[in-house]
Amino acid sequence: MERDPGPGGARRALGRLLEAVLASRGEANAVFDILAVLQSEDQEEIQEAVRACSRLFGALLERGELFVGQLPPEETVMAGSQGATRKYKMWMRHRYHSCCNRLGELLAHPSFQVKELALGTLMKFVQLEGAHPLEKPKWEGNYLFPRPLFKMVVEGLLSLEEDRSLLLSQFREYLEHDDIRYHTMQAASDVVARVANGHPEVPLIFCNNAFTLLSAVSLPRQESDISSFYVRRTELSDKWKVTHLKEHRRAFQLMWLGFLKHKLPLSICKKVLVIMHDSILPHLAQPSLMIDFLTRAYDIGGAISLLALNGLFILIHKHNLEYPDFYRKLYGLLDPSVFHVKYRARFFHLADLFLSSSHLPAYLVAAFAKRLSRLALTAPPEALLMVLPFICNLLRRHPACRVLVHRPGSPELDADPYDPGEEDPAKSRALESSLWELQALQRHYHPEVSKAASVINQVLSVPEVSLAPLLELTAFEVFERDLKKKGPESVPLEFIPARGLLGRRDDLCAQHFTLS
């Protein structure tokens, strides 16, 4: 094959070859030349070759010039004594096969353009092959989909070595088609199972890729929404699994369960938990199967436990899940870091939900109130502004706990009877204690916190304080609010005159710092 210099020449040469192959079967050997270019080092050339292959095999598929049915190995084909046409078709099918394999390899090409093009071409083949199946239908109306080819695509997407999030975001648009989504789910669960079995520890990159792909799958809400098919079908049959939302759900569930049953890195766990409650749980056929993952995550501790709460809550609330020691574990989650983590609002929203039942025992609520107020001793003001009304709401809901702020006629104690180290709220003796912490917080430097803590000085008012606006409060908002607040009178001034930066004698700064 003579080569013209430059990409234009290559394109022209490939075009000529393509014409020749499509024109007559006698020139079929030119396919080898095209396939050879696919192996090229040059990015431009590869792209040209991919385009040429796409056109060539696309045309052949449409014409039906590829062998249909179980493909025998190449040697037997050549040796066999079938008709020339049949031989040609089989041979061409083999070329098609090798082309697809090469394209699959190209999904790992360093250049993104090549990857993108390869993906597009493969998906085109999937579409054409679906329309003109390369296997014989076993019965009338048999649903045929190029599963091996598609599985290869998915495998290429879920790389072990490289983060393919860009390519996956390209692939996302195919996922809008119902059949592609269905087969993606199947293929993905296969791939995940294979990879996880092969490796003792699932590689992080693979996890990332898999999570990106899995989280891109979103099921429709209603059966009637299943109508868009990537592979064009003349008519849809009710017997096909792909047309039923139930089957989709089952595949979805299999995929996620298969993914989540492995030991995942914490970052992935976090991501999964964040989307758990609104994009995974509602689509599962049996949401309660998620309990394994959720309990595992809940036992990890820290922020992950907080996130797992949400999913657990949905299971308990909507799916009748019995979860032993739920409150005990929730109690265990309360540690000083709870006020400093990113998911504070979410956690307290859920905690408010969990503790909203009026049937909870008083000792439990008292333990929570005491624990929270103990933790409030280390909290920043924006968190205090939220947690103080929270505690007061608890006391309002459970009048039996009001002894925490009002215990007339009892003797002075030597020490706080509450045991902060006790893990079981029942044994923490919180009901015998009082909320002295809130009394201390009445001396807090921020006026609003001080006011919020002073609420317990009076008999608590009956209506609960709405927490919703306080949950998302940030320090910056508190700061802005303080700045904007207008005082009634003029600004009060210091009357002791300044004598310099470290001028005052009783100043701490002056004691510990010097200017030089």
Add this chain to the structure above:
Amino acid sequence: MGKARSAGARRKAPGIPVGARGGPARPNPNPFEVKINRQKFQVLGRKTRHDVGLPGVSRARAIQKRTQTLLKEYKERDKSNVFTDKRFGEYNSNISPEEKMMKRFALEQQRQHEKKSIYNLNEDEELTHYGQSLADIEKHNDIVDSDCDADEPGTLSAELTAAHFGGGGGLLHKKTSQQEGEEGEKPKSRKALIEELIAKSKQEKRERQAQREDALELTEKLDQDWKEIQTLLAHKTPKSENRDKKEKPKPDAYDMMVRELGFEMKAQPSNRMKTEEELAKEEQERLRSLEAERLRRMLGKDDENSRRPGHVSADDLSDGFILGEDDRRLLSYKDGKMNVEEEQSREASDGESEEEEGEDSSEEDPEESDDPDSHSDLESDEESEEGSGTPEKERRHAPGKRLTSDGQKAREAARTELPYTFVAPESFEELKSLLSGKSIEEQLLVVERIQKCNHPSLAVGNKAKLEQRGKCQGRSEQAENHPLTFVPSKATAGPGGGRHGALTSQKLFGFLLEYVGDLATNDPPDLRMIDKLVVQLYNLCQMFPESASDSIKFVLRDAMHEMEGMIETKGRAAFPGLDVLIYLKIAGMLFPTSDFWHPVVTPALVCMSQLLTKCPVRCLQDVVKGLFVCCVFLDYVSLSQRFIPELINFLLGILYIATPNKQNQGYTLVHPFRAFGKNSELLLVSDEEDMATWQRKSLSLHWASGLKAQTKTEANHTRLSCLAVCLALVKRCVLMYGVLPSFHDITRPLRALLTEHLADCSHPRELQELCQSILTEMENQKHHCQPLICEKSKPVPLKLFTPRLVKVLEFGRKQGSSKEEQERKRLIHKHKREFKGAIREIRKDNQFLARMQLSEIMERDVERKRKVKQLFNSLATQEGEWKALKRKKFKK
């Protein structure tokens, strides 16, 4: 009969409206037909409409009506014949009766013409009037006329009398009946009558008015005459009157003189010079009042009490007695008992240690340190006298700075070089260019002069205001520094310029602050200059509190904004530069930090809290900055003794990074610190030698602005110094928060860490002693575990049924809703009533019909019976006759 009478008598009692209503319509109703709905109570203003009813009469009327309408319909139910009234225009109200008649007549003529008299050529038609032949009428025409004329005047007079003496209705009745009786005369309508009456009364009115006017005119004329005569009689009175009215009093030379003298500018009697003791006493008084004010603000209770007047109950006797006076204050404990003294903070701080100085001492010590100030003032006065002849004298020095003689010399030198007046800078760059390249002394002088040239008092020139301001400016401005000394410079600045000056020196604060920030970010920071400028800032702040607070808020917001941006992008923020720390420190010096709420101080506190919670400590510099923030924070709350959770956390973290990492027990680190990681042993010093050579000394602020340790030993020494500062702060916290109820819970983590600290004995002895003393302090604090008790809420007063007073503007209307709402309600009510009425009517109709049908059937039955009987009769007679005939035959 007696019973009937008593019933009648009973009716009479409430029956005034009965008479009024039923009287004219039916003067003498049968008492047995009257039904009375007796009311239990008379309600003023309620209209009673259905108190009396005549059921029999109304029933009869209803039946009559039904027989006329319903019964007719019923009877004609199967008949399809229709009666059509073809009289022309009978039901057309648009046509007047005359026209109608004319048309009818024309039509009739036409018809007659068509039918009968086609061939009638002589058209003699009989003309009629009211159906009578005109020819007939013409014959006795005059008789009718005379009749009318004779009657007319008589009736009119009767009418008038009747109208004036009441009984109009009766009269009208009579009148109409009378008129009806007269045939041929057109009856006068009621309307016409009334119109006549009105016309008459109007005429009378007009006459009366004319009469009055005449009288008025006459009296006026009389007055005029009287006046004329009066001038003749008494000459004086009218004259003075006139003078007052018309002529202005002539300015008397004497008066003018007196007034001029009175308004003349002159030296006012000034207060006598006060003695030292008096001055001191006054000062103390002033400080005491300021302190009281500060305490009031600290407790933060003022606004609730002063702003809202208490609720006044309806039963209040307004005798000033208030139940349960509201004298709440923050709860505090002392020695395990509730602290009820007024100034608990003072006592607590007094009692705790000698290290802390309470308010009392702080009240006094400025007094002591004032003396050198006033001396320096005197000195400077002397100096300025030496260099007299300049229009603007240096009256005031930066208070509180003891100038060394070197400094004074430099200053003197600077004074000779620098120009005396400066235009106030309009922008920060201008100020910077003014100040750049000059020595500290020169810069200070420039700033001072800018401030003086543009002093706001120059414009106002108002003594009272000046005094007030002079008072504001603090003690440094003493009595000899009388504000009026500024007056001579008035000529230079001018009244217009003063206003301008005030504005620019307001801005000056912002520029100076910015300049301070600039100086702080320089490398190395010019801390000495900042130190001096703080005094200027303080003075400016006293002059313009509003703009000063605005500028400080502005820089704080800037800093917070930057941090927020960093947190949003990176999830954490770095400690800001030294400038922000200096700003925070300055804010604490300019404004009272002990206020419960303060427009500047509260945001500054939040800002510091952010610094301590959001900025991870990653190097020694961060530690120094953090500790400085802690110091500032504690200074802020030194008087109010408020609790700062973040500070405890931060100190815990600092202590933690000074110990070797361990599996911690008994404490948890929070956000900016991590138990394990890169910087978790930042302050750990393991070099024995460095520890031995370490001397405790104050940290330099230069550390905070990127000073790098030259040697490892230096770095280690700094680490140890940081640790020492941290421990000192912990001790301070322990002393300060000892009174808090859950003190031991607050300090438990600190305690755990400190025991750990002690456990490893590698630290210098001084630090170990410090640790030990902190621990013993902690031990000494008592547990305050008095169970909480809610304050007794005021008992909810019994509900007193004091009447609710509603202003009734219109009677008979439903109150308390808008017009539309009322209209809607009215319509709904009306609909309901109409609906009910319709149902009742329909029911009655049906009953009536049924009754009619029944009577019809009965009638028919009776008829049939009668006929049957008749038939039987006739048959019987026939039979009888036949039998008789038969018998006769037999007999024959």
